Amino acid sequence: MRWLLAPLARLIYRPVVHGAEWVPREGPVILAANHRAAVDTAVIALTTGRPVSFLGKEEYFVGRGLRGRALASFLSALGYVPVDRANAKAGLAALAAARRVLDGGGAFAIYPEGTRSLDGCLHRGHTGVASLALSTGAPVVPVGLIGTERVQPVGVRIPRPRRVVVRFGTPLDFSRYDGLEGSSAIRRAVTDEVMDAIARLSHQEYVDTYHERPAA
Template identity: 45%
Template structure:
């Protein structure tokens, strides 16, 4: 009920008014049964716009920290995220990471639609980065098709670091489902999982106009941070004195 209220009555009309989201390939979304929607990731708002255009209820895993705030603000944030179909996932590693995978697999086996970002984090510069093999492991364990999804314009409406979204037309492309049943029983084989993941990322690249970069987005962010370090550290004063 809360999901329907947020999507159809509260959040949906506002997003439609200011961002005019348009979707291609909606016919590829199955009417029933589980499916994994693997999307590129440009902005936090990706998790708002994609469920908006999909007619069925859709779930996105979200960082546990988003659900653990205190006071009224923390309560409202938890209520809001739950209302738009997000579930808390502990991504601290080890057993927590496995528990996160198990939760997603259970939802898919129960016949739900689940969204996932194979890049693992938002693109730091709008390019498409190497996918992590968790998406392949989930698809094989749950035995569901994978639908490649491309978000376009969300980084313009919701740039990294922005607190207020700007009106901008959003476009969403959903590609034909990818069937990996030929690999059934081979989950855990790292070569198979890498092959599946690369196939998913290739499908995303074909759907989009993004340049593909064969490193992880998290690594790219680390490299950018390292390049920025001299300016952000004590070297700032030395740079200023030399100028």
């Protein structure tokens, strides 16, 4: 994936990457990014400089036939970790899967908003990113993605050739909160600090409400 797709993506989308040196070359790290388009995951995977894991719907990995196996292999190569989101305890399963990646010294990417922004604003983050940082001790590298919404606007299936900018920020260390991961107030404070860093990198307007998709 890295040898074949990265050069092709750089040729077509001409990404501008800032701050790549802030991503540790080894050891556990959480990449917390804004989310503007479906293509964001591929952009992060191909510009980070090390393998990155993401959460993916379990049903994507259990398809039958050649097409199903090809999709599962493709997503696995991109670093997706299957999670059963239909389970009542899907949130806990997702955190457990992420912890396994971090405990193994891997890089894990998360979108704290929980879904793509449809209004262009950066919305309030869910506290899963704080739970991971506090329970594993992994540093959080904030990521600002700029222009991906023009590459793949909502409703567009095939990405368009547009330039994107990826800005990695200074790693955030939350070791000062060791032993306090059970506090909802601490988790909220950590999440808000992460979102503030993302806002400064992405240049998005911050809205202190959770993003809700419009009714179908």
